[in-house]
Amino acid sequence: FKGGEGATPCARKLIESGEARAWLDVSDVDERDKGTADEWVSRHPELVRLTGLHPFNCEPPLTLCMEQGFICPPQLHYVRNHGAVPVKIPTDEAKQSVWDSWRINVEGLVDNPCQLSMADLQKLPYRQLPVLLVCAGNRRKEQNMVKQTIGFSWGPTAWATTVWGGCRLADLLRAAGVKDDPEGKLHVRFRGPIGELPKGSDGSYGTSMPLNKALDPANDVLVAWMQNGRTLLPDHGFPVRIIIPGYIGGRMIKWLEHIEVADAESDNHYHFMDNRVLPVGVTPESATAEGWWYKPDYIINELNINSAMASPAHDETLEVAGDESSAGEVYTIRGYAYSGGGKKVIRAEISLDGGKTWEGGKVVHPETPTEYGRYWCHALWSFDVAVSRLLGAKEICCRAWDSHMNTQPNHLTWNVMGMLNNPIFRVRIHRSHGRGGLTLLKFEHPTMPGKQPGGWMEAENKASESAASSPFISGLYRVGSAALLATRNLSYKNLTNVGSDGALASNGGSKTLGSKTLQVPTSGQELSMNTVANGRKTPSPLKQPDMFKGGQREITLEEVAAHTEQDDAWLAIRGNVYHIPPSYLKEHPGGADSILSVAGTDATEAYEEVGHSENAEKILSRFKIGELPKQPGLLDRLMPLAMPIGCVFFGAVGLVTVRAVARRMS
Numbered sequence: 001f002k003g004g005e006g007a008t009p010c011a012r013k014l015i016e017s018g019e020a021r022a023w024l025d026v027s028d029v030d031e032r033d034k035g036t037a038d039e040w041v042s043r044h045p046e047l048v049r050l051t052g053l054h055p056f057n058c059e060p061p062l063t064l065c066m067e068q069g070f071i072c073p074p075q076l077h078y079v080r081n082h083g084a085v086p087v088k089i090p091t092d093e094a095k096q097s098v099w100d101s102w103r104i105n106v107e108g109l110v111d112n113p114c115q116l117s118m119a120d121l122q123k124l125p126y127r128q129l130p131v132l133l134v135c136a137g138n139r140r141k142e143q144n145m146v147k148q149t150i151g152f153s154w155g156p157t158a159w160a161t162t163v164w165g166g167c168r169l170a171d172l173l174r175a176a177g178v179k180d181d182p183e184g185k186l187h188v189r190f191r192g193p194i195g196e197l198p199k200g201s202d203g204s205y206g207t208s209m210p211l212n213k214a215l216d217p218a219n220d221v222l223v224a225w226m227q228n229g230r231t232l233l234p235d236h237g238f239p240v241r242i243i244i245p246g247y248i249g250g251r252m253i254k255w256l257e258h259i260e261v262a263d264a265e266s267d268n269h270y271h272f273m274d275n276r277v278l279p280v281g282v283t284p285e286s287a288t289a290e291g292w293w294y295k296p297d298y299i300i301n302e303l304n305i306n307s308a309m310a311s312p313a314h315d316e317t318l319e320v321a322g323d324e325s326s327a328g329e330v331y332t333i334r335g336y337a338y339s340g341g342g343k344k345v346i347r348a349e350i351s352l353d354g355g356k357t358w359e360g361g362k363v364v365h366p367e368t369p370t371e372y373g374r375y376w377c378h379a380l381w382s383f384d385v386a387v388s389r390l391l392g393a394k395e396i397c398c399r400a401w402d403s404h405m406n407t408q409p410n411h412l413t414w415n416v417m418g419m420l421n422n423p424i425f426r427v428r429i430h431r432s433h434g435r436g437g438l439t440l441l442k443f444e445h446p447t448m449p450g451k452q453p454g455g456w457m458e459a460e461n462k463a464s465e466s467a468a469s470s471p472f473i474s475g476l477y478r479v480g481s482a483a484l485l486a487t488r489n490l491s492y493k494n495l496t497n498v499g500s501d502g503a504l505a506s507n508g509g510s511k512t513l514g515s516k517t518l519q520v521p522t523s524g525q526e527l528s529m530n531t532v533a534n535g536r537k538t539p540s541p542l543k544q545p546d547m548f549k550g551g552q553r554e555i556t557l558e559e560v561a562a563h564t565e566q567d568d569a570w571l572a573i574r575g576n577v578y579h580i581p582p583s584y585l586k587e588h589p590g591g592a593d594s595i596l597s598v599a600g601t602d603a604t605e606a607y608e609e610v611g612h613s614e615n616a617e618k619i620l621s622r623f624k625i626g627e628l629p630k631q632p633g634l635l636d637r638l639m640p641l642a643m644p645i646g647c648v649f650f651g652a653v654g655l656v657t658v659r660a661v662a663r664r665m666s
Contacts, residue, residue: 006126024075037084050450052606059157070366072160083591108260111177124167134159136248140418141447145457149418155449156308165226186211190253200269208266218372245376250275303340306422307400312443322437329387337400342374347401348381352393555626564600
């Protein structure tokens, strides 16, 4: 910490108390990273992985994050990587070599274009301060529960506050001879290493910000190489990165190589094709076809107001005594809140009636504002509630307000990227009875991050799907219908028209069987068992892509396992086999490594961990070359046993029914 040199009063206090030294000893390589391009990077095992094995995108469990206190150890800081870590430092010698050889090119509209070494940066005035970083996709999982966006499922912990150290970007640019920009027409462009990623003209990740904002010392834009008093971890941008307080994390370039002052914003692929909140109804296809990515109104820079609840935790259970001993008991609800642009969080509120009425809680700012009055960190809030009030509530809601009177909406508004999701945070309360007269209150958060199961939004989705299509009920129809047809030896081709009593007709019509309405074909048509079971004609098979007109073939996993190379990568997903061509490996958003790391395997779990959009599913379908051998399901295994039992039962019922009909007709 250089003895507190350049530290804000808040940073100095954190340094003196020891909080700024938050650090965890993590030296082992996670088993999940072995065999990937990141197999040399040490990572905390409790981080929740959101995009399968590779690339590495993660967040800590919310409870674990809050337990760390105000300053997060870098080892538990969320990570957003678009590909493999491009700067490889597997040994101390390699790390020192990179540090000594690293150069940042500074060019464009400056009087003194230059290359700066790490030693050059260290000669500039040093600045240390705590800053909150937040991914614009924080809480996206809730959006994906409504409809899959084109982004993976961040939970509520895509944020962290640490103490950053470096030089101000303004001082660097002044040293390079930049001029003031009073009219606000110029921009500062940043990018990382060329060839790091598959997209764009040069494969770099780049973005920009207005020059006048970069030059304003109140904005504290840093070229940073220290985090919590130590050099950056590989996942956080060693040796040097950009920090822009109050902005989304997607503008803070890691592994910084290039700075340019220009008369236009960045033309980098990721500057336009990422970090946007597009209007409702815009799809990935229409966004590209109609030019939405390039409309300046929808770019995200500053964070919006947001909050979430950490206590009660998901699946936490509170035991409440049924006698007078629980009278006066208080439960403390806790959470976090933040806003962007240096705005202060001024209120945190709780509702126990679904958002109809609100009550104010206690807001704590562990930071003090900068000398310019800016708040760059998250706030903590709490609310003491009588347990008796929780007994009568169905959910707890929280929301926050900032100094510009921005607050959170009652309901989310879906957008195609799922970004800046900030509706009020709702925790459901489930009441049940325990032993000894206890009442149990179980709390349920809306979602869990990534593909972790749980959350009331997921439960509601499953309930809706189950109501719409129950496999058990469908199976019963299959068994019953098959048995009924077998015992009566019916052929729909030879049915005669019985008349107006509801019997099946040979010239078309419908017949009610239980609660199912069967569509009866015209003469000469056959209906399959599936038609009878589902109450409709079997749909025509989906048309396969032209490249597979020869038909699909059965492919074993052993055969798939023989195809693992970049020019011949096969993988299986949900029983289908795909051949991913080299041309697409170059275009894949997660890079070729994310596919090659699972080539030759059943990659269903890794694929579903990411959460893919409808557009991604369409792209995948183009590469299908066959199917895995079908495994018999439970119903198929039970059918030989069920058939004779069904024949006896439905045969008896059928005989009684036929006799009854015959008596009425006679």
